[in-house]
Amino acid sequence: MEFVSLLRNYQDRDIHQFTSQVTSNQIEKILHKNTISETDFLALLSPAAENSLETMARKAQQVTVQNFGRVIYLYTPLYLSNHCQNQCVYCGFNIKNRLRRRTLTVDEVEKEGRLIAKTGLRHILILTGEAKAKASVDYVAACVERLRGYFSSISIEIYALETNEYRTLIDSGVDGLTIYQEVFDPVIYDKVHIKGPKKDYLFRLDAPERACQAGMRTVNLGALLGLADWRSEVFSLALHARYLQDKYPGTEIGVSFPRIRPAQGQFQPQVIVSDKELVQMIMALRLFLPRVGVTISTREAADFRDNLIRLGVTKMSAGSCTEVGGRLDGEHNDGQFDISDTRSVEEMKMAIQKHGYQPVFKDWVTF
Amino acid sequence: MDVLKVGGQEVHNRLFLGTGKFSSDAQIPDVIKTSGVQVVTVALRRVDFENPQENMLNHISRDCILMPNTSGARTAEEAVKIARIARAAGCGNWVKIEVIKDNKYLLPDNYETLRATEILANEGFAVFPYMSPDLMVARQIRDAGAAAVMPLGSPIGSNRGLRTKEMVRILIEEIDIPIIVDAGIGKPSEAAEAMEMGAAAVLVNTAIAVADDPIGMAEAFSLAVRAGRIAFISGPGTVKPHAVASSPLTGFLRDGDGK
Numbered sequence: 093m094e095f096v097s098l099l100r101n102y103q104d105r106d107i108h109q110f111t112s113q114v115t116s117n118q119i120e121k122i123l124h125k126n127t128i129s130e131t132d133f134l135a136l137l138s139p140a141a142e143n144s145l146e147t148m149a150r151k152a153q154q155v156t157v158q159n160f161g162r163v164i165y166l167y168t169p170l171y172l173s174n175h176c177q178n179q180c181v182y183c184g185f186n187i188k189n190r191l192r193r194r195t196l197t198v199d200e201v202e203k204e205g206r207l208i209a210k211t212g213l214r215h216i217l218i219l220t221g222e223a224k225a226k227a228s229v230d231y232v233a234a235c236v237e238r239l240r241g242y243f244s245s246i247s248i249e250i251y252a253l254e255t256n257e258y259r260t261l262i263d264s265g266v267d268g269l270t271i272y273q274e275v276f277d278p279v280i281y282d283k284v285h286i287k288g289p290k291k292d293y294l295f296r297l298d299a300p301e302r303a304c305q306a307g308m309r310t311v312n313l314g315a316l317l318g319l320a321d322w323r324s325e326v327f328s329l330a331l332h333a334r335y336l337q338d339k340y341p342g343t344e345i346g347v348s349f350p351r352i353r354p355a356q357g358q359f360q361p362q363v364i365v366s367d368k369e370l371v372q373m374i375m376a377l378r379l380f381l382p383r384v385g386v387t388i389s390t391r392e393a394a395d396f397r398d399n400l401i402r403l404g405v406t407k408m409s410a411g412s413c414t415e416v417g418g419r420l421d422g423e424h425n426d427g428q429f430d431i432s433d434t435r436s437v438e439e440m441k442m443a444i445q446k447h448g449y450q451p452v453f454k455d456w457v458t459f
Numbered sequence: 460m461d462v463l464k465v466g467g468q469e470v471h472n473r474l475f476l477g478t479g480k481f482s483s484d485a486q487i488p489d490v491i492k493t494s495g496v497q498v499v500t501v502a503l504r505r506v507d508f509e510n511p512q513e514n515m516l517n518h519i520s521r522d523c524i525l526m527p528n529t530s531g532a533r534t535a536e537e538a539v540k541i542a543r544i545a546r547a548a549g550c551g552n553w554v555k556i557e558v559i560k561d562n563k564y565l566l567p568d569n570y571e572t573l574r575a576t577e578i579l580a581n582e583g584f585a586v587f588p589y590m591s592p593d594l595m596v597a598r599q600i601r602d603a604g605a606a607a608v609m610p611l612g613s614p615i616g617s618n619r620g621l622r623t624k625e626m627v628r629i630l631i632e633e634i635d636i637p638i639i640v641d642a643g644i645g646k647p648s649e650a651a652e653a654m655e656m657g658a659a660a661v662l663v664n665t666a667i668a669v670a671d672d673p674i675g676m677a678e679a680f681s682l683a684v685r686a687g688r689i690a691f692i693s694g695p696g697t698v699k700p701h702a703v704a705s706s707p708l709t710g711f712l713r714d715g716d717g718k
Contacts, residue, residue: 157669158616161480212510244504309533341561342533383563448482454507456531459540 095335096297099276099328107134107324114138123147128380133330136376137323145372152378152404159382163450165407166440167215167247168208171416171428172196172235176221178288180274182316182352182359184414184428185221187288194416195226201235202242204419209242211411211437214454216243217270219428222251222289229257233264240265245456247310251289252299258306267456269303271296272314272350276328280320300332304340309456311336311343312387317370318352318361326373333377333384346385346407349374351392353432367396371403378404390433394443397433401447410440461692463659465637466553466585466606468524472497473654474684475526475639476677477664478515479505480616486673487518494677499523500555500662502530503545516550526587528555535574542579554579555587555609555641565615569596573603580604589641592626597634608634609641609662612653616665618645621653631657647676647683654687 114135122132123144135141136148173195176185184191196204201218208216218235220227227250236246247268248261258269275281278293285291300311313332315325329347337345349370352361374386387407388400397408413419414427435443444451463470475498478487491499499519506527507513519525527545532538535558542554556579558571572588573596580586585606590596592610600608610627613619620643621627631638637659644650650661663680670676 157480158618158665161665161668162482163480212507212513214507214510244507337563341563344562383565445483450481450483452505453510453513454505456504457541457544459537 094298095301095332096294098335099297099331102327102331103277103324107327108321110134111138111323114140116140116143119144123151123379130327130331130334130380133376133380134323134327136379137326137373141376142368142372145368145375148372148375148379149403152375153402155378155382156404156406160385160406161450162448163452164401164405164444165215165385165452165455166213166410166437166444167217167245167407168211168213168409168411168437169217169219169249169414170201170204170208170239171219171414171418172201172232173220173223173227174416174428175223175226176288178222178290179286180288180290181284181286182274182319195220195223195231196235196417198231198234198238200417200420202238204417205239205242207419208411212453213410213437214244215247215456216245217247217249217268217409219249220251224251229253229260233261236261236264236266240458244454244458247312252292252296253302255302255306258303258308262307265458267308268310268312269300269308270312270314270348271299271303272316272348273297273329273332274314274316275319276315276325276332277320284319300336301339304336304343308343310346310385311340312346312348312385314348314350314387316350316352317365318363320363322363322365322369322373326377330377330380333381337381337384344385345381346387347377348387348389350389353391353430358430371400374400374404390431391429393432394435398443398447401444401449408440408444410435411437461688463637465659466524466587468553468585470497470524470660472681472684473660473688474650474677474681475500475641475660475662476667477662478502478519478668479530480665480668481673482668484515484518487515488520489674490667490677491520491523493674494681496677496681497522497524498526498660500526500528500664501550503527503541503550504531506548508548524553525550526553526555527551528557528589529575530557530559532556532558532575533560533568533571534558535571535578538571538575539578542575542584543582546584552583553585553587553606555589557589567591567611569593572596573599576600576605577603587639592623592630594626594629594633597630601634601636605636607637607639607659609639611642612640612649613643615642617643618666619643620645620649624652624656627653627658628656647679650680651683651687651690654684655690657691658687660684 249270315329385406390412441451476496529538529541613622639660640653641662
C-alpha cells in the first residue's frame with residue numbers, strides 16, 4: 093500500500109476523541125509491554141499519558157541507550173541559497189519576504205565548508221530554498237563534490253526531487269536527506285502553502301520514499317509543530333517513519349520535531365506546543381520506534397536541549413547559522429528561522445559531556 | 460598456557476571488546492587495563508584520522524590487537540572499501556566484516572558478508588565475519604579463507620543472551636576455525652555459557668559500555684570468559700536427565716562376580 097492511502101485511512105479516525113478517552117490504567121498497561129502498537133503509541137500521546145511522563149522517560153532513556161549508546165551525533169547546517177519561489181506562511185525565505193537573496197558560489201561554499209570543518213564537525217546538512225533556476229540539482233551536486241574533501245557525511249535539505257535527481261546527488265556524494273512534510277493535514281497544508289511548487293502535497297509526501305528508492309543511506313522526516321493539532325501530526329509522522337523503515341530496511345530513518353515558537357513580528361503558531369508536550373511526543377516515539385533517530389535543532393533553547401540529551405534524542409545541531417553566507421561575512425537577520433541555542437560546537441561538546449554523553453563528530457566514511 | 464592462535468596473532472584474553480556506545484572514549488583505557496582485554500574492535504566510520512583530538516584510536520593501547528570493523532556497510536563493496544581504508548591508515552590487517560542492510564533488527568546479510576570475506580581474504584586480510592549462525596554459510600566463509608567465524612548470540616545491543624545456542628553449538632562442532640560469539644551477550648554468565656560450549660572467544664560491547672560501571676562490568680566479563688574457558692578445557696560432566704545416586708542400586712553386581 094502506498095503511504096498516502098495508509099495515511100488517509102488513519103486521517104479518517106477521530107484522534108481527538110480517541111486520545112481524550114484514554115485512561116491512566118491503559119497507559120500503565122502499555123508501559124509494561126515490550127513492543128508498542130500504533131494504537132498504543134497514539135494512547136501515549138494522550139492527555140492521560142502526561143501523568144506517566146517520568147515512567148515513560150525512564151523507559152525511553154533505557155531503550156535509547158541500549159540502541160544508540162550514550163552518544164549524541166553532531167552536525168551543522170550550511171545554507172547555500174535563500175532564493176525561493178514558494179509562499180509558505182511560516183518561512184523566512186517566503187517569496188513575499190523582503191530579504192537579501194543570495195546563492196553562494198561553489199567557491200564560497202567551499203570557504204564556508206572549510207570554516208565548519210575547522211570546528212571538528214564531519215557531518216554537514218546543506219540547505220536551499222526552492223528556486224531551481226538559482227540552485228539547480230547540478231549546482232547542489234557541484235557544491236557536494238567540493239565539500240566531500242572536508243566532510244564524511246553530507247545531507248541535503250532542499251526542495252522535493254524526482255528519484256533520478258536523488259540518484260544524481262547520491263552519486264555526487266550525498267548520503268542523507270532531510271525533508272519535512274511540515275504538516276500532514278492536507279487542508280491545512282494547502283492553506284499554509286499559498287503559492288509555488290511546494291503546494292503539491294503528494295509530491296512532497298512521497299519525496300522521502302523516492303529518496304529511499306534511489307538508495308539514500310539516511311532519511312530524516314519532520315512535522316513543523318505549531319501548524320495543526322500536534323497529536324494528529326506526530327501520529328502521522330510516526331506512521332510515515334514506520335512505513336519507510338519497514339519498506340526500506342536499508343535506509344536509516346530519523347525524525348525531527350521542529351517547533352515554531354511565538355515571536356514578535358513573525359509568523360505566529362496556530363497551536364502552541366509546550367515543553368512538556370514536546371517531551372511527551374519524543375518519549376512516545378522512542379518507545380514506538382526504538383531504532384529511529386531523533387534530531388533536535390537549535391530552534392530550541394540551550395537549557396531545554398540540555399535536558400533532552402538524556403531523553404531519547406540522538407542527534408543535535410551545533411554552531412548553527414540559518415543565513416546564507418552567514419559564516420563568511422556576518423549575519424544580518426536574514427535567516428530562515430531564529431536560532432535559540434547559539435552555542436558554538438565546542439560549547440555543545442562540553443555540555444553533552446557534562447551530561448555523561450559522548451559527542452560524536454564523525455560517523456561515516458568518505459569513499 | 461592456553462593461547463588462542465588466530466589471524467597470525469596469539470591471544471591470551473578471550474574477551475574481545477567493542478568500543479561503540481561508551482559515554483566517553485576516555486573510559487576505554489581503564490576498561491582495557493582492568494579487564495586485560497587484548498583484542499579491541501573499532502568502527503572505522505567513527506575514526507577521524509585528521510582530528511587527533513577526536514581520534515578514538517588514541518584511547519586504545521598499542522599493546523592491543525586492533526580489529527577495525529565495517530559497521531555501516533550495506534554491501535560487500537562498501538565493506539571492502541572500509542577495510543582497505545583501515546589498512547591503508549595503518550590499522551593492521553585484521554578486519555571484522557559487518558554488512559547490515561536491516562536497520563530495524565540490525566541483522567547481518569550473510570550473502571554480502573561471504574562476498575566481502577572472499578575478496579578481503581584474497582587481499583591478505585585476517586577476516587572475522589559477523590554473521591547469523593548458519594552452517595552452510597559458515598562453511599563457505601571458512602573455505603573463503605576467513606580467520607574465524609563470528610555468529611551472533613542475539614541481535615546487536617539486545618542484551619538478550621545466547622538465544623542462538625543450538626546453532627552456535629553446531630558451528631562449534633562442525634567448523635574447524637575459531638568460533639567467536641559476537642553480539643547480544645548481556646551478562647557475564649552468558650559469556651561463560653558460550654565459552655563452556657567451546658566458543659574460542661566472546662565479543663562484548665553494549666553490555667559493558669552501557670553498564671553503570673563499565674570498568675567493573677568489563678572485569679566481570681573477563682573473569683566469566685576465563686572461567687568458561689577453563690571449564691571447557693577441564694571437560695564438564697555430561698548433563699543427565701535424572702539424579703545419579705552415589706550408592707547405585709546395581710552396585711552389588713560389580714562387587715562380586717556378577718552372578
